[in-house]
Structures are given as C-alpha cells and as structure tokens.
Amino acid sequence: MLGRRWYTPWLFLAPALAVAVTVLWAPLANTTVLAFTDARALGGGAFNGLDNFTRISADTGFWHALGNTALYMAVVVPLLIVLPLLLAVLVARKVPGVAAFRAVFYTPVVASMVVVGLIFSWVLRSDGLVNQVLTALHVITEPLPFLTDSSLLLISCMAVTVWKGLGYYMVIYLAALANVPGDVLEAATVDGAAPVRRFWSITVPLVRPTMVLVGTLSAISAAKVFAEIYIMSDGSAGPGGQAKSLVFYIREVGLGVDGEIGYASALSLVLFAGTIVFSLLSLWLRRRNEGSAA
Amino acid sequence: MNRRTATAAGLTGRYLLLAAMTVVSLGPFAWQLLTSLKGAQEPIYGADATWLPHHPTLANYAAVADTLPVWRYITNSLIVACASVLTNCLFGAMAGYALARMRFRGRGVVFAAVTAALIVPFEVIMVSVFLTVRDIGLVDNLLGVLLPGAVSGLSILVMRTGFLALPKETEEAAVMDGAGEWARFRRIALPSVRGSLAVVAVFSFLFAWDDFLWPLIVLKSPDNYTLTIGLQYLSGTFTNDQRVVAAGTMIAVLPLIIIFLGLQRLFFRGVGEGGVKG
Numbered sequence: 001m002l003g004r005r006w007y008t009p010w011l012f013l014a015p016a017l018a019v020a021v022t023v024l025w026a027p028l029a030n031t032t033v034l035a036f037t038d039a040r041a042l043g044g045g046a047f048n049g050l051d052n053f054t055r056i057s058a059d060t061g062f063w064h065a066l067g068n069t070a071l072y073m074a075v076v077v078p079l080l081i082v083l084p085l086l087l088a089v090l091v092a093r094k095v096p097g098v099a100a101f102r103a104v105f106y107t108p109v110v111a112s113m114v115v116v117g118l119i120f121s122w123v124l125r126s127d128g129l130v131n132q133v134l135t136a137l138h139v140i141t142e143p144l145p146f147l148t149d150s151s152l153l154l155i156s157c158m159a160v161t162v163w164k165g166l167g168y169y170m171v172i173y174l175a176a177l178a179n180v181p182g183d184v185l186e187a188a189t190v191d192g193a194a195p196v197r198r199f200w201s202i203t204v205p206l207v208r209p210t211m212v213l214v215g216t217l218s219a220i221s222a223a224k225v226f227a228e229i230y231i232m233s234d235g236s237a238g239p240g241g242q243a244k245s246l247v248f249y250i251r252e253v254g255l256g257v258d259g260e261i262g263y264a265s266a267l268s269l270v271l272f273a274g275t276i277v278f279s280l281l282s283l284w285l286r287r288r289n290e291g292s293a294a
Numbered sequence: 295m296n297r298r299t300a301t302a303a304g305l306t307g308r309y310l311l312l313a314a315m316t317v318v319s320l321g322p323f324a325w326q327l328l329t330s331l332k333g334a335q336e337p338i339y340g341a342d343a344t345w346l347p348h349h350p351t352l353a354n355y356a357a358v359a360d361t362l363p364v365w366r367y368i369t370n371s372l373i374v375a376c377a378s379v380l381t382n383c384l385f386g387a388m389a390g391y392a393l394a395r396m397r398f399r400g401r402g403v404v405f406a407a408v409t410a411a412l413i414v415p416f417e418v419i420m421v422s423v424f425l426t427v428r429d430i431g432l433v434d435n436l437l438g439v440l441l442p443g444a445v446s447g448l449s450i451l452v453m454r455t456g457f458l459a460l461p462k463e464t465e466e467a468a469v470m471d472g473a474g475e476w477a478r479f480r481r482i483a484l485p486s487v488r489g490s491l492a493v494v495a496v497f498s499f500l501f502a503w504d505d506f507l508w509p510l511i512v513l514k515s516p517d518n519y520t521l522t523i524g525l526q527y528l529s530g531t532f533t534n535d536q537r538v539v540a541a542g543t544m545i546a547v548l549p550l551i552i553i554f555l556g557l558q559r560l561f562f563r564g565v566g567e568g569g570v571k572g
Contacts, residue, residue: 008475009398015381016389016445017404022430023442024411027422034422090311101312103558105319110554110561112504114522115547118529119326122536127339129325167319171562195304224417227506234530247417247507254421255511264421272418279413 034265041259052266062267064242065249072158072245073222079162080169080218081211087166088173089203102174106167113164117231120160121147124232147232150242157228157243165221169214176210177203209285216282223275226251246271323547330354330540338536354541358528361538364545366517367524374439374520375502381440382449382498383491389445390453391479395460405454411447416508424511434514443502449494456490457483489563496560503550521546 010017035052039045056062091102108116123129124146131143146156180203204211226247229237237244244252250271254264331354332338332347358364392398393405416423423442424433432438460483473481484491509520519527525546529539554561 006398009392009396009401012388012392012396012475012479013404015385016450019381019385019441019445020407020411020447022426023423023444024414024419025407027419027426028414030422030425031419087315090308090315093308095305095308098312099558101316102562103555104316106558106561107323107551107554108319110500110550111323111547112506112522112550114504114506114525115543116322118525118539118543119322121529122329122540123322123325125339129339132339132343163318163322174562220415224415226417230510231506231526235526250417250421251507251511255424259421261421261425268418268421272415275415275418276413279415283409283413 031265031268034262035269037262039262041261052263056266061249065244065246068154068243069223069246072225073219075158076161076222077215077218080165081215084166084169085173087170088177092174092177105170108164109167113227114231116160116164117228121232124156150238153233153238153243157232160228165218172214173207173210176207180206213282213285216278219278220275326540327544329537330544332537354537357538358542358545362524362528367519367521370436370518371503371521374436375499377440378443378498378502379495381444382446382494385445386449386494387453387484389450391457391483394454394457408447408450420511427512433512434518438512439509442508452490452494456487460486492560493563496557
C-alpha cells in the first residue's frame with residue numbers, strides 16, 4: 001500500500017542482521033560443531049564424537065569449577081531475591097528525600113566490576129579496613145585472609161556480587177511495588193497489622209512473580225560469574241586456582257596460547273544448558289507480566 | 295495519639311535504616327576516594343590510618359598518569375563506548391523500526407531471532423567469537439572490542455517498543471507527502487522516540503565502558519587497552535601503592551557517577567524496559 005519495494009525492510013534490518021550473524025548466530029553454530037571435534041588454536045579439528053563430553057565427565061577441574069559456580073548461585077540468588085526486596089520496601093514509601101536514597105543505592109550498579117573489585121580488594125586485604133575494624137571490635141584476634149584463602153575468597157566475591165546487585169534488583173522490585181494498590185496497604189495499616197505481618201501477608205504474595213523473575217535473572221548472572229573472581233584474586237583464582245568458576249575455566253582452557261577450542265566449546269555447551277532453563281523461564285515470566293499489566 | 299507517636303517512631307527508624315544503607319552503598323567508594331587523596335607520608339592502613347587525609351593532595355592522580363598512559367586508556371574506552379552508542383542507536387532503531395512499522399514476509403522469524411538472542415550468554419560463545427574476530431583480523435583492535443556489542447538484541451527490542459507506541463497517523467501524513475521510507479524514518483519516526491534512544495544510548499555506553507571479559511580476551515598490547523583492562527594492569531603490574539590505584543579507580547568511576555546522578559530517570563527506565571540483562 002505504501003508502494004514499498006519488497007527489500008526495503010531488509011535494508012533497514014541489514015546492519016543489525018549482519019552483526020547478529022557474525023558475532024552471535026555463526027559463533028553459536030560454530031561452538032556447537034566444535035564441541036564434537038579436537039580443534040586447538042594451532043591445528044586439529046577432526047570430529048571425535050562424544051570424546052569431549054566423556055572427558056568432561058572425568059575432568060576434576062571441570063567438576064571443581066562447576067561446584068564453585070553452583071555454590072555461588074546457591075548463596076547469591078536467595079540473597080539477591082530477599083535483600084533488594086527489603087531495600088525496595090524501604091524506599092517505596094514517598095517520604096522526603098527518598099529519590100536521593102534510591103539513586104544512592106543504585107550507584108554501585110553503575111560502577112564497573114573492575115572498579116568495585118579493586119575497591120573491595122583494598123578494603124578486604126589482610127591489613128585492610130574490614131580486618132582493622134573487626135580487630136578493633138575484638139571480633140577477631142588475627143586478620144582473616146579474605147583474599148588469600150580460596151573459600152574466603154569465594155565468599156568475598158559473593159558479597160561483592162550481592163552488594164553490587166542490590167540496587168539493580170531494587171529497581172525491578174520498585175516497578176512491581178508501584179503496582180501494589182496503595183489502599184490495600186493503607187487498609188492493612190488501619191487494621192493495625194504490624195509492618196512485619198503486612199510485609200509477609202500482603203507485599204510478598206503480591207510481588208511473588210517478580211521474586212521469581214529476580215531469582216532467574218540473578219541465577220543467570222551468577223552462573224556466568226567471572227570478573228569478581230579474576231579481579232579480587234589478581235587473575236589467579238586464589239591459591240592453586242581453587243576458586244575458579246565455570247567461565248574462568250572455559251576461558252583458561254579455550255583461550256590460552258594453544259587453547260583447546262574443541263574441549264572449551266563442549267564446556268561452553270554445558271554452561272549454555274545450565275543457563276537456558278533460567279533464560280526461558282525469565283522470558284516466559286516477562287511476557288506473562290507484560291500481559292497482565294496491559 | 296498513640297498512632298502519631300508510632301508513626302514518628304516508624305519514620306525515624308526508616309531514616310536510620312536509609313542512613314545505614316547509604317553507608318553500605320557509598321562507604322567503599324568514600325574510603326577509596328579518601329585513600330586517593332592521602333599524601334605519600336600518610337599511613338593508609340594499619341591502626342594509624344585515619345579516615346580523613348591530613349594533607350589532601352592530588353599527587354596520586356598525577357602519579358596514575360605517570361605510571362600508565364591513562365589518557366590513552368580513557369580515549370580508547372571513550373571511542374569504544376561512543377561508537378557503541380552510535381551503532382546501537384542507529385542500527386537498533388533501523389531494525390526496531392522495520393519490526394514495528396513494516397509488514398513483510400519473515401518478520402516473525404526475525405523477531406523470534408532477536409528475542410532468542412537474549413538467551414545466548416556471551417560467555418557461552420566467547421571462544422568462537424574470538425575465532426571469528428581473529429579471522430576478520432580485528433584482534434588487538436578497538437573495532438574488535440566494539441563488534442560483539444555493536445547492536446544488542448535488547449537495543450532492538452527497546453526501539454521496537456518505542457516505535458510501536460507511536461500513533462499510525464504521524465506516518466500516514468508523511469505518506470501523503472510522498473516522503474520515502476528512509477525520510478519518514480529519519481525525519482518523523484526517529485525524532486518521536488527520543489526517550490527510547492536515550493535509554494539505549496545510556497545503557498550501551500555503560501555496558502561498553504564497564505565491560506571487562508571481552509576486552510581482556512581480545513586486546514593484547516597495552517597501548518590498546520581500555521580503561522578497565524588498564525586499571526587491572528595498573529594494580530597487578532605497576533604499583534603496590536594503593537593511593538595510586540585508588541586514584542585510578544576514581545578516575546574511572548567518578549565521571550560515571552556524575553553522569554548517572556544527572557540522568558537517573560533514564561537509568562531507572564532502562565532497567566524497567568531491559569530487565570532481561572542478566
């Protein structure tokens with residue numbers, strides 16, 4: 001009806017499609033194929049069937065990295081579901097100055113993980129601020145090796161992830177809380193419901209779909225954890241590399257001087273299998289949320 | 295009466311909690327900022343360290359510039375981030391416009407592919423993307439840093455949503471004018487979705503400026519480092535002087551915080567529209 005030629009839409013789409021094919025779809029197809037080969041950075045590339053996957057099943061380095069990643073998710077996800085919600089409830093009420101507080105709580109999101117990691121490396125050093133304060137308060141007698149013990153390093157990284165994620169998920173919760181009818185809460189207040197009770201019996205049921213969404217988003221993010229560990233350990237993943245995550249391990253296997261590209265691709269597919277469940281769930285939830293909001 | 299005192303107590307409690315959380319959120323930045331201002335003779339750790347610098351100095355900022363080409367890194371980061379803003383806004387808008395305002399065979403497939411792109415984490419394909427970028431000859435090149443994030447699925451979806459919200463009449467008037475498709479897009483549709491463009495711009499900039507994993511993979515020579523890689527390099531290789539590292543991190547983060555405080559509304563809107571980013 002507009003007298004438009006058939007290829008006009010494709011001209012509009014061309015740059016985006018070119019980029020998407022080059023750096024997304026072709027590499028994804030390539031990864032899938034390479035996972036069944038013995039390709040290395042410097043040669044190889046013959047199909048070897050399921051050899052890579054057999055190797056994965058017996059690779060202690062992989063299982064260790066997977067264990068670290070799973071532990072990471074198990075700790076970080078519940079905290080990132082609950083704490084940002086409490087924070088959102090705290091700033092949901094329109095008291096004077098609340099907009100400034102929202103901005104303050106979002107600030108860590110804006111900073112890059114490198115900056116945040118370096119700041120926390122400094123604060124958590126054996127002679128750093130946290131150890132000094134804990135010593136001064138007589139909580140500990142000797143400084144804790146936050147960065148040089150692999151378990152403590154992982155815990156420190158988890159703390160950083162949570163600290164940096166608070167503001168991001170707070171904003172998602174705020175959008176959900178804005179849809180909670182104010183008169184419901186008002187009525188509960190008049191009823192004399194205590195704040196804690198009001199939170200459990202009114203707020204939580206109303207934002208439950210958002211809690212699931214935040215859970216899936218933070219799970220995907222935690223499954224891919226890398227920068228925290230790399231920066232806080234100065235690239236070493238702790239003593240003996242004991243604090244490696246899955247992405248850390250994939251990078252090491254696949255992108256070294258003679259990277260084992262085939263094997264790294266198989267590992268990547270395992271990571272993909274882990275995240276895709278959460279991704280599909282979050283897409284479905286968002287569509288459903290949008291549907292109910294419209 | 296009782297209720298009023300209860301409310302006053304509640305309000306006080308609320309502000310106390312807000313103040314405590316402010317310390318949690320900004321405390322680490324503040325400590326880093328104060329460290330960066332302390333003179334070389336001042337103790338910065340151990341029991342002697344004080345909160346406030348005794349002799350505030352900017353010498354550490356000069357020292358950052360002496361130990362590594364920080365201006366060069368800032369320029370590199372700015373080039374990548376600004377190019378990413380441009381490509382995401384322009385190509386994202388073009389694709390979003392086609393998906394929102396044109397009917398054509400294959401539109402459903404393209405839309406599905408854009409949505410599906412959101413569920414492929416970059417980390418899963420990074421090894422293959424590196425091979426591709428190597429084949430194109432863009433390793434250790436700022437264009438290579440830009441390429442994977444040049445048009446994100448999210449930018450396209452945000453733009454599409456923006457164009458969908460436009461009333462049909464705006465363009466129909468232009469059709470009568472006899473304006474071509476490109477003229478309609480550029481002169482009428484694009485100026486009407488400034489809000490969406492701003493959201494895409496802000497998030498593209500932030501993502502490119504803060505990115506660490508991909509530049510770490512694709513950049514080899516220190517001259518080409520972006521600021522995030524340069525900072526990591528600074529702390530690992532060049533100095534154990536935490537005052538200088540602190541100054542370096544402040545150089546990287548203060549401009550962003552200022553931009554953020556100026557454009558808060560866009561950031562919050564972006565999270566609402568782009569909650570898929572994991």
